[in-house]
Every structure is written in C-alpha cells, then in structure tokens.
Amino acid sequence: xxxxxxxxxxxxxxxxxxxxxxxxxxxxxxxxxxxxxxxxxxxxxxxxxxxxxxxxxxxxxxxxxxxxxxxxxxxxxxxxxxxxxxxxxxxxxxxxxxxxxxxxxxxxxxxxxxxxxxxxxxxxxxxxxxxxxxxxxxxxxxxxxxxxxxxxxxxxxxxxxxxxxxxxxxxxxxxxxxxxxxxxxxxxxxxxxxxxxxxxxxxxxxxxxxxxxxxxxxxxxxxxxxxxxxxxxxxxxxxxxxxxxxxxxxxxxxxxxxxxxxxxxxxxxxxxxxxxxxxxxxxxxxxxxxxxxxxxxxxxxxxxxxxxxxxxxxxxxxxxxxxxxxxxxxxxxxxxxxxxxxxxxxxxxxxxxxxxxxxxxxxxxxxxxxxxxxxxxxxxxxxxxxxxxxxxxxxxxxxxxxxxxxxxxxxxxxxxxxxxxxxxxxxxxxxxxxxxxxxxxxxxxxxxxxxxxxxxxxxxxxxxxxxxxxxxx
Amino acid sequence: xxxxxxxxxxxxxxxxxxxxxxxxxxxxxxxxxxxxxxxxxxxxxxxxxxxxxxxxxxxxxxxxxxx
Numbered sequence: 096x097x098x099x100x101x102x103x104x105x106x107x108x109x110x111x112x113x114x115x116x117x118x119x120x121x122x123x124x125x126x127x128x129x130x131x132x133x134x135x136x137x138x139x140x141x142x143x144x145x146x147x148x149x150x151x152x153x154x155x156x157x158x159x160x161x162x163x164x165x166x167x168x169x170x171x172x173x174x175x176x177x178x179x180x181x182x183x184x185x186x187x188x189x190x191x192x193x194x195x196x197x198x199x200x201x202x203x204x205x206x207x208x209x210x211x212x213x214x215x216x217x218x219x220x221x222x223x224x225x226x227x228x229x230x231x232x233x234x235x236x237x238x239x240x241x242x243x244x245x246x247x248x249x250x251x252x253x254x255x256x257x258x259x260x261x262x263x264x265x266x267x268x269x270x271x272x273x274x275x276x277x278x279x280x281x282x283x284x285x286x287x288x289x290x291x292x293x294x295x296x297x298x299x300x301x302x303x304x305x306x307x308x309x310x311x312x313x314x315x316x317x318x319x320x321x322x323x324x325x326x327x328x329x330x331x332x333x334x335x336x337x338x339x340x341x342x343x344x345x346x347x348x349x350x351x352x353x354x355x356x357x358x359x360x361x362x363x364x365x366x367x368x369x370x371x372x373x374x375x376x377x378x379x380x381x382x383x384x385x386x387x388x389x390x391x392x393x394x395x396x397x398x399x400x401x402x403x404x405x406x407x408x409x410x411x412x413x414x415x416x417x418x419x420x421x422x423x424x425x426x427x428x429x430x431x432x433x434x435x436x437x438x439x440x441x442x443x444x445x446x447x448x449x450x451x452x453x454x455x456x457x458x459x460x461x462x463x464x465x466x467x468x469x470x471x472x473x474x475x476x477x478x479x480x481x482x483x484x485x486x487x488x489x490x491x492x493x494x495x496x497x498x499x500x501x502x503x504x505x506x507x508x509x510x511x512x513x514x515x516x517x518x519x520x521x522x523x524x525x526x527x528x529x530x531x532x533x534x535x536x537x538x539x540x541x542x543x544x545x546x547x548x549x550x551x552x553x554x555x556x557x558x559x560x561x562x563x564x565x566x567x568x
Numbered sequence: 569x570x571x572x573x574x575x576x577x578x579x580x581x582x583x584x585x586x587x588x589x590x591x592x593x594x595x596x597x598x599x600x601x602x603x604x605x606x607x608x609x610x611x612x613x614x615x616x617x618x619x620x621x622x623x624x625x626x627x628x629x630x631x632x633x634x635x
Contacts, residue, residue, distance in 0.1 A: 117629040119621040127631050160631050207621075209629070216631045445607050446618075458622045461629065462614065474613040478606045 104330055104397065107169045107296075107501060107542045108176040108322050109227035112311055113162040114187055114466075115211035121202030128161040130208060133194035134187075135163070148522050150495055150511035151182060152503030162222055163187060163210070168503030169524075169542045173322035174407065175498045178485055180318060182493035184212065184466050191467035212311045213256065213464035214268035221272035224311035225289075226322065228304045229296060229542065231333045238332060238341065239288060239304065241348040241372075246328050246386050247287060247308055248355050249379040252365050253418035254321045256310035257436030259460040262361075264443065266436045268310040270360035273353055287352060295524040296542050304329070308356065313463065313472050315484040316414065316433040323411045327390040334393075344389055347382060348372040363436075365422045383419050387412070432475075433482045439463050441480075442471055502539040505551060509537075512558045531557040 116130040135145050135157055145157035152168025165183030170176035191208045199206050215221045255266030265271075273287050287308035294303045306325070312318045328344075335343040349355045350370035358367045365380035391412055414433075421429040430437040442463070443456055451459075462469045475481035497507025509527050513520040519530040529535040535554035547555070 115629060115631050117625075119624045119628060162631065209625070211629065217627050217629045220631045222631060441607065442610070445611050449611065451618075454622050454626060455618050457626045458618050459614070461626065462617065468617075470614045470617040471610070474610045477613075478609050480603075480606050480610060 105171065105543060106326055106329070107171065107227075107229035108173060108326070109167050109169055110176055110180045110318070110322075111164060111166040111223075111225040111227070112180065112183060112212060113158055113164045113222040113224070115213060115216055115222065116161065116163065116191075117209045117211075118198060118202070118206055119209065120205035120207045121198065122205070123202055125198060125202060125206070126161075130194060130198070131157055131161040131163055133197045134190040134208075134210075136197060137193060138190075148506065148510055149186075150497070150507050150514065151179065151493055152497030152501075152507035152510075153179060153183060154524075155183075155186065160220070160222065163190065168497050168507065169501040170498050170503075171500040171543070172407075173319050173326065174484075175500070176322055177315060177319045178489055178493045179498065181315065181485055181490045185490055185494060187212075188466050195467075207468050209461075209465045209469075210467040211461065211464045212313060212466050213461070214310055215258065215272065219272075221269065223269070223307055224309050226306040226309055226325065228306070228325065228329055229294070230302050230304045230329060231336070232298075232300055232302055233336050234302075234329075234332055235336070238336065242332055242342060242344050243328060244287060244352050245344070245347040245349050245355075245382055247306060247325070248349060248352050249359055249365075249369075249382045250321060250324065251310070251356070251359055252379055252383060252422055253415070253430070253434050254309060254312065254317055255360065255434075255436040256312055256464070257439035257460075259443070259457055264440060265360040266363060267356070267360040269308055270356045273308055273356055287356070297540055310435070311464070312435055314433055314435045314438070314481065316482055317435055319484060320411065320414055323407070324386075324390070324415055327393060327411065328386060330397075331389060331393045344385055346371065346373045347377065347385065363422070363427050363440075364425055365419075380419060380423055383415075387415055387419060390415075432480055435463075438475060438481055442475075499545065501545055502542050504545045505537075505539060505547065509551075509555065509558075512555060516558055516561045518558070518561055527551075527554065529554050529557065531561060533557070 116127050116134070118125040118130050138147055138155070139145060147155050149155055154166040156164050158164040165187065167176055167179035167183060170179055187210050191210045195206065195208045198208065214223060251267045251270065256268045258265050258268045260271065287306070289305035289307050292298070292302055294301045296303070309321060312321070331343050335341065348371065350372045355369040358369060359365070359379045361367075362379070365383070366378045368376035368378060369382075370376055394408055394412065418430055418434065421427060427437050428441065431441040432438065439460065442459055446456060446459055459471060462471045472481065476483060495511070497503040506522055506527060509522065513529065521528045525539050527537045527539065535550070535557065537550050537554055
C-alpha cells in the first residue's frame with residue numbers, strides 16, 4: 096500500500112467514565128443522589144462547585160442522573176490514558192470512603208457505599224464509558240459509519256465487560272441500550288458514535304470522535320487494548336483518506352449496527368452471521384480478522400510512526416490475535432485472565448458449581464464492578480488470575496501528576512499552584528484564567544502543545560509570587 | 569431468574585467439554601488443576617461478601633440514567 100509521506104500519526108486520547116452509586120446496610124433509605132452528594136461534599140466545600148479540574152489535568156464532576164464522572168486529561172498514548180483512568184478509579188474509591196463515614200453518622204455503622212464501574216443498574220438504566228479520539232477533519236462521517244462502526248460493534252468479542260441479562264449471560268454491558276450508529280445527541284437517542292462537534296482543538300484540522308458504545312472495563316489490558324486497536328483502525332482510515340482512497344477494510348458496512356451489536360453480544364464464539372449493507376453476511380470473527388490483517392500490514396509499513404509506542408505496538412497485535420484465535424477455537428477460558436467477560440464468566444461458573452442461586456450470581460455480576468466495596472476483581476488479581484499492566488506506584492503518581500506530553504501538563508501544573516493561593520482562578524479544557532493583580536487568560540488550543548509560552552510563564556509567575564505572600568515557607 | 573442461570577450453565581458446560589477434548593496432555597491438566605485451586609481460593613475470598621445484603625445490593629442499585 097502506498098504511504099502518504101509526512102503524515103502526522105499522533106493522536107489525543109481521553110476516557111470519560113460515569114460511575115453508578117448505591118448504599119447497603121443502612122438504617123433507612125439512601126438514594127443514589129444522596130450518596131453522590133456525600134461523595135462530593137468535601138469538594139463542594141473547597142471549590143463551591145461539583146465541576147472541578149484537578150492537578151492531574153482531569154475533570155471530576157457530578158453528571159445528570161447522580162453519576163460521579165471522571166474525564167481523564169488528554170493523553171498522547173493509550174498507556175497514558177489507561178494510567179489516568181486508573182487514577183480516576185482510585186479517586187472515586189477515596190471519595191466513596193469519605194462518603195461512607197459521612198453517611199454512617201446518619202445511617203449507622205453498617206452502611207456501606209458502592210461505586211460501580213459498569214454500565215447498567217438494576218432497572219435497566221444505562222450509563223456510559225465514552226472514549227475520545229482526536230481525528231483529522233478530512234475523514235468524512237460516512238467513512239466513520241461504514242469503516243469504523245463495524246470494528247466497534249465486533250470488538251466487544253474482547254472488550255465486553257460481561258453481563259447477566261434477562262436472557263442469560265452476554266459479552267457486553269451496553270449492547271441492549273444503543274440506538275442508532277452515528278448521531279449528534281447522547282441523552283435522548285443513544286448513538287454508538289457521537290459527532291457533536293466540540294474538538295477542544297483547531298476545528299479546521301480536527302474533530303473529536305466520541306465513541307459511546309463501549310463498556311467500562313476493569314481489565315487494565317482491555318482498557319489499553321481497546322484504545323490501541325481503535326487508534327490503529329483510525330490511523331489507517333486517515334491515511335487512506337489523505338491518499339484519496341475510501342475503503343481500507345472493504346465493504347464492511349453493517350445493515351443494522353444495533354441489531355449486530357446485540358447478536359455479537361450473545362455469541363461467545365463470534366460466528367453468528369451479521370447482515371451487510373451491500374448484501375450478504377459476515378461473522379464478527381471474520382470482520383475482526385479483516386481489521387487485524389489490515390492493521391498488521393499498517394504496522395509493518397509505518398513501524399513506530401503509529402503513535403502507540405514501541406514496543407507496545409507489537410503487543411497490540413499479539414493480544415488481539417490471541418483473543419481472536421481463542422474464540423475461533425471455542426476456548427474463551429484462555430482469555431479469563433485479561434478479558435473482563437471471560438473473567439466474570441469463569442467466576443459465575445465456579446459459583447454455580449458450588450450451588451449458588453441466581454440472586455448470588457447477580458450479586459457477583461455487580462461485585463466485579465464495585466470499585467469501592469467489591470471483592471472479586473481484587474481477589475482475582477491477588478491470586479494471579481487477572482493480569483495487570485500498571486503498578487500501584489504509577490497510579491499513585493497519576494493522582495497528582497498530569498500527562499507530560501500534552502497540554503494537560505500546563506493545566507495540571509496551573510491547578511496545582513493556583514489551589515495553594517487565595518486568588519480567583521478557573522479553567523476548562525482549552526483555557527486558564529487567573530484574577531491576580533492583572534487578569535491573565537491563557538488559551539490552550541493545541542492539545543499537543545505542552546511547553547510554556549510567555550503568557551503562561553507570566554501567569555505562573557504571579558501565582559508563585561502570591562504563594563510566597565500567602566504561605567511564606 | 570432461575571432460567572437465565574440454567575442457560576448460563578448449559579453453555580458453560582459445553583465450553584468445558586471442548587477444553588477437555590482439546591488438551592489432555594499432562595502439562596495442560598496440571599495447569600488446569602492449578603487454575604482450579606486458584607479459582608477456589610478466589611471464591612473462598614468472596615464468599616462472605618456475596619452473602620452480605622445480596623437482595624438489597626442487587627435491587628437497590630438504581631440510577632436515573634445519564635450521558
């Protein structure tokens with residue numbers, strides 16, 4: 096395949112995770128809203144807001160429907176995005192601990208707070224884990240629908256977090272709750288890919304692809320792999336567009352992506368036929384094999400230009416291949432130490448062999464996602480039955496430290512310093528504002544730019560001065 | 569509800585048969601035994617948690633939706 100020379104393969108990654116909350120064991124009722132408010136109490140006292148940017152560059156807020164939500168800072172690699180997402184998990188667990196002691200005053204010492212990194216509650220309300228990918232503006236949305244959506248629909252073979260649904264166990268949490276494939280709304284209709292155009296960057300060059308159909312993952316490997324594989328598919332699409340071609344993966348547009356999503360979620364062998372828009376059928380495994388082959392060729396050609404990061408790029412292909420081969424051989428158990436749905440299914444089978452009733456099975460299905468009081472995921476890691484990629488120390492650092500290779504570095508350092516002064520300040524993804532002796536406003540329109548410019552240095556200088564007055568240590 | 573769990577069990581069982589057909593070497597069965605022991609340890613670890621407030625835990629998790 097001809098390569099267009101000089102293409103910029105870099106990408107910005109971000110993950111927004113909505114968490115579910117509940118409380119058990121209390122003397123009296125406590126709604127999700129009350130749990131969420133208790134989690135945010137200390138933050139509201141300090142910041143007078145439930146929408147906060149942190150010194151690691153992330154955004155922490157209370158979303159519609161009483162969901163605590165964590166949006167990672169801009170990351171330049173899937174690994175950086177994973178580490179930031181894990182920092183978010185730990186922040187939520189810490190807030191849950193605070194909420195637990197606040198609520199125990201009213202509800203007694205038995206009250207236990209639960210925070211679920213999953214995507215559906217007991218009544219079938221669904222909430223999301225949204226992936227953001229900075230995408231070159233030249234890619235037409237029709238190509239996203241025709242060439243990317245079939246990948247996203249079938250990647251649940253290894254990205255699904257598993258769910259005990261009304262009609263049995265299925266691979267995905269989200270499959271039953273999605274509507275159309277590509278749309279600009281999220282709360283009414285629930286599309287798989289959202290095109291609401293807020294690039295938080297130069298709109299002439301980029302759009303921000305907002306992928307909504309994915310599950311929240313506990314497996315570190317899968318969070319990383321789903322970003323890495325999606326990045327490779329997007330990279331290939333971008334190259335083809337810039338080279339004036341249009342269908343790197345062949346005619347793979349699905350006739351009904353929603354129906355396909357639900358079928359794939361119910362077939363752990365990946366073989367059920369999916370209707371193609373142009374006629375005929377294809378299986379999830381066939382589609383994934385087609386994407387894998389194309390991405391292998393892409394990596395062979397562009398090597399370390401893909402932005403995934405050597406040597407990790409080799410690992411992407413190996414893991415992805417291992418998943419497809421295991422399912423092709425009907426051996427999902429082989430994936431149980433890194434694919435969430437397989438890990439969960441192994442636990443459910445084990446419980447069943449011990450005579451567990453359906454209620455206990457449902458309890459286990461939820462416990463796997465409970466980052467505050469759950470036991471099963473941690474037990475799997477402890478007994479060597481779930482692989483991890485990131486050690487605790489790095490996660491601890493990411494609670495305070497922003498990614499160093501995007502504008503998140505500038506935002507995070509600003510927040511860290513501003514927090515120690517009595518000055519008025521504010522920020523969002525693209526802007527930092529400080530009201531000191533002068534009003535400073537620094538625009539951060541390029542997400543890749545992570546070096547201080549003159550305006551930024553002047554603002555940080557004033558903060559340093561003020562801190563010296565405020566806290567003369 | 570019992571139905572959905574029995575459906576889980578029938579498909580799970582067919583998966584297990586396939587594993588036994590495909591392997592059969594001494595190394596593989598030793599590995600399988602280690603895995604079984606670890607799985608037992610995990611299930612022992614979570615036993616009391618799963619029995620704790622099971623009904624409230626499962627039915628009391630209600631959000632209003634989001635996104």
